[in-house]
Amino acid sequence: MAPRSDAAIPGLSVRVLLTGFPEDLLTLAMLFPEGRLPGVYVTTQVIGRKDGLMDRVSDASNTETVLEGPGCSRLAHVPHFESARWTALEILAPLNGFASLADANFVPVQPVSASFAEGGTTGFIDLRPSVPTRRHRLISADRVPEQRAAIPSRVELMSSNPLAAYAGAVIAATPSWADYYRVLEDIAGACGTDISKLHQTGLISHALQREFTKAANNRMSGRHGASGRKFDGDERDLMNLLEAREVVRRVVSGWMDSICGGYLPRDRVDGPALRFGLDNHD
Numbered sequence: 001m002a003p004r005s006d007a008a009i010p011g012l013s014v015r016v017l018l019t020g021f022p023e024d025l026l027t028l029a030m031l032f033p034e035g036r037l038p039g040v041y042v043t044t045q046v047i048g049r050k051d052g053l054m055d056r057v058s059d060a061s062n063t064e065t066v067l068e069g070p071g072c073s074r075l076a077h078v079p080h081f082e083s084a085r086w087t088a089l090e091i092l093a094p095l096n097g098f099a100s101l102a103d104a105n106f107v108p109v110q111p112v113s114a115s116f117a118e119g120g121t122t123g124f125i126d127l128r129p130s131v132p133t134r135r136h137r138l139i140s141a142d143r144v145p146e147q148r149a150a151i152p153s154r155v156e157l158m159s160s161n162p163l164a165a166y167a168g169a170v171i172a173a174t175p176s177w178a179d180y181y182r183v184l185e186d187i188a189g190a191c192g193t194d195i196s197k198l199h200q201t202g203l204i205s206h207a208l209q210r211e212f213t214k215a216a217n218n219r220m221s222g223r224h225g226a227s228g229r230k231f232d233g234d235e236r237d238l239m240n241l242l243e244a245r246e247v248v249r250r251v252v253s254g255w256m257d258s259i260c261g262g263y264l265p266r267d268r269v270d271g272p273a274l275r276f277g278l279d280n281h282d
Contacts, residue, residue: 013117014072016088016127020109022046022060027099027106029065030055039071040091065109067092075114075125077236083272085127086175086241088114090219093176108174146265153260163190164259167252175241177216180248184212187255203254204247211276212247215239239276246278 018025029044043066047059071091078084088111096108116123141147157164163186170179181195188198195213199206215238239247246268253266268279 012073012076014068014075014114016067016072016075016091016114017112018042018065018067018092018109019063019112020065021107022057022063023105024099024107024109025063025065026055026057027103028067028095028109031099031102032095034069037069037071040067040069040095042067042095067095067111072114074235076116076118083240083242084114084125085111088127089175090241144265146263150260150262150264153262154256154264157256157260161259163187164256167248167255171245171249171252175245177219177241177244180212180241180244181216183248184251187251190255198251203251203258205277208247208276208278211239212244215244242272243274243276243278246274 018028025044026046026048028042029046030048032040032042034041034043045062045064046057048055049058050056074091075084075087078087092109092111096106099106100108111127113127114125116125158168159165167183167187170176170183173179184198184204185195187203188195188201191198191201191203193200198204199209204212219235219238250266253264257263268274273279
């Protein structure tokens with residue numbers, strides 16, 4: 001059963017403006033025209049022409065490219081910018097993923113903005129990673145002496161330990177349920193257990209692990225896809241990727257503490273509100 005948050009909402013139109021190289025924008029429009037997928041489709045003003053069996057951009061004077069369809073409707077429910085951007089990336093992920101599989105030179109496109117129209121009401125969200133509302137966010141990375149003291153040992157660990165290097169790279173990269181799950185799986189293995197018992201290491205609470213696993217296994221963009229889902233509720237009740245990233249960030253940091261000694265403070269002191277107790281201090 002499709003999640004209610006992905007279902008078409010009568011009268012609601014959501015358009016996500018995309019950016020990228022003209023070849024990649026045209027690729028998505030070619031691969032995902034209206035009607036090919038039930039949830040989303042891509043249109044572009046980039047003009048192409050056939051070149052043998054392949055295609056070539058012939059006019060990129062107008063690169064306006066838009067992602068539309070009922071699958072975009074979930075953007076209308078997000079509470080703040082960060083969730084909107086990560087939700088848009090989630091919607092785009094399988095499209096970028098397939099295009100990358102089909103064309104070794106494909107470079108994933110990114111969301112720029114989303115516009116909404118419902119009845120006589122319109123709205124707009126800037127989805128770029130650097131927007132005016134983010135210029136004055138608090139920088140919390142150097143707020144206490146313990147953070148500075150932890151730098152040499154953690155950087156050395158990530159320079160010499162492949163798992164630590166991978167975990168750090170995953171947290172810093174584009175969000176992915178598969179990558180997040182694998183990091184926790186690998187850390188559990190490094191602790192001599194499996195992911196189902198990771199909470200027994202003290203790196204994560206049992207309740208938080210249940211919520212993470214439920215979302216990773218049952219979101220449409222999660223580890224298993226539609227065929228492996230066993231959830232017929234509303235996706236909005238599941239942990240989102242922003243919250244999942246915070247879970248993984250805390251587990252990775254705690255695991256590094258256990259190896260390096262000391263404690264790297266990881267409380268959230270700024271940013272949008274998260275659920276599942278993730279705004280509580282450790």
